[in-house]
Amino acid sequence: MAAAVIAHPRVAHSRAYRLRKLRGSILFWFALGLFIIFATFPVYWMFVTTFKEVNDLYNLQNNPLLFHLPPTLDQVNYLFQKTNFTTWVANTGEVGLAVVLITVVVCVPAAYVLARSRFPGSGSLGIGIFLTYLVPPTLLFLPLSQLVVGFGLVNSKWSLALVYPTFTIPFCTWLLMGFFKSVPREITEAARVDGCSRLGAMFRIVLPLSVPGVLTICIFAFTLAMQEYVYALTFVSSSDEKMITLGVVTDLIRGDVFFWGSLMAGALIVSIPVAIVYNLFMDTFVRGITGGALK
């Protein structure tokens, strides 16, 4: 066996071997290159569109991939000065914060007991909460629009603060359960023996150890709320009540005229923070979506 390995005719065919290897690596880089271009070209295009002069952008004679006039901030300025963009940012902040608050207040206790206690129905409750994450906005937007009327929140951004927790709660509860499970049971048991109450053990022992987990769900709740589109489109129509994503994709179109430069500027501004966050937390995010099916 060993002799056979040594006698493998690799050395003799080193040229052919090297050639094959070279061909393989060219193919590899070519495929990777194609994937990268496919993935990033739209973002590059957003970038180019944002900083082009209008005359350059709509000139069909030019190579659209390059700048023919010096880059400009006109489109970004238009976005900030002539649209409600700053209002949308503020709305996003307010609604996002409300969603985060509701999510944390509701999820932390639920995730805690679902992860650490056993009581009749605890398993089914956990799975039930998780499954609601599968219920799409497109199934519920019509009845929810009537519910929003009932709450007196027609055409108000606060309708979104009410509705968004329906998907942040299941998602974040499952993510948090993972974090809570990783805190060793012995620690809380020791605290209980020392006379700590159940609630005390949660607040004084497990929560301080799970701060990173709680911060993670805050970030997810905020970004999930910030990029939602279907509910926002259904419930909010006045410009000054919109959140950032909806505002950017609907308000820069006046009749048939698209303000592509400013639209892409807004798109870029929304995308950058979300993209950074999701890249940093990608594995956690995927774990959240698939309910811990991925370890």
Next chain:
Amino acid sequence: MVAEVARARSFGINKTGARIGHLLDSERVFGYVLVAPAVAYILLLVGYPFVIALWFTVSNSTVAHPIAEFSGLRNLEGVLNDDIFRRALVNTLVFTLSSQILQMVLGTLLAFILLQRFRGRRIARALVMLPFTIPVAIGAMAWTWMLNPTYSVINWLGVHAGLFAQGPNWLGEEYPAMFSIILVNVWRNLPFTAIVLTAGISAVPQELIEAASLDGANWWVKWRKVMTPIIAPILYIALLFSLVFTFTDMTVVWLMTRGNPVGATHVIASYAFQTGVIAGALGRGATMSLFLFPVLLVGALVILRNLKARTLD
């Protein structure tokens, strides 16, 4: 002496027994109290609306008159006789299935690429993940601009590469529009599929693959007979999620084509939105939305079974 020990023991058992009982009792109360807000929120804002949706489908509700009368199956009849809806039903299946197939094939390829060791792998990974990390609505808008009838950069590239003389009006003609929607769906979800697959593949024990190699297995045999069986459960879950999300989504269609030209590219969700929200026919819109439910239910049941199997481990 013996009797004393026995008594002490039985006393101990009784005492701990009582204590465990007491603890269980409070654990139960504690559990229900803490999980109650989450359950209440979901019942109020998912469960209750779902019941209303069911009522809408059998009533003649409109936005102007949400409190309506029972109208039996008239909505269902109307929806099934609606040509655009029937088209939307077919479109939804076509969009979902072709996106899934493309995603699985390309995703597998991308996963294997990302698993290689090479210089700049982290950057490459971040770049490839980009479509999944930016909001769907934003991505769809960027593509709408790239496929603009007059200023399409794709057409410019195609013309200058000599692929076509003029390039199609991507979003204005039926088949190019359907192709565009599938393309954007794949663009958006490919990173998710790839990342799930990489996680799955890297969980396959290296020894197994080496053993197969020593036995002379080629890459296809290794993929089919060694890796696929191991990563199948994960793959399954990822596929189901991606399926459910694609099947029920309307964002891409709504932003890119609004279902046009003349309703040819509607999917169930976008047409339900058009009917229920824009036209205000709540009953009909809700009936259309309800067509999403069977797929959702099957998806949920399969995921449920899978999750239960995992919790038993």
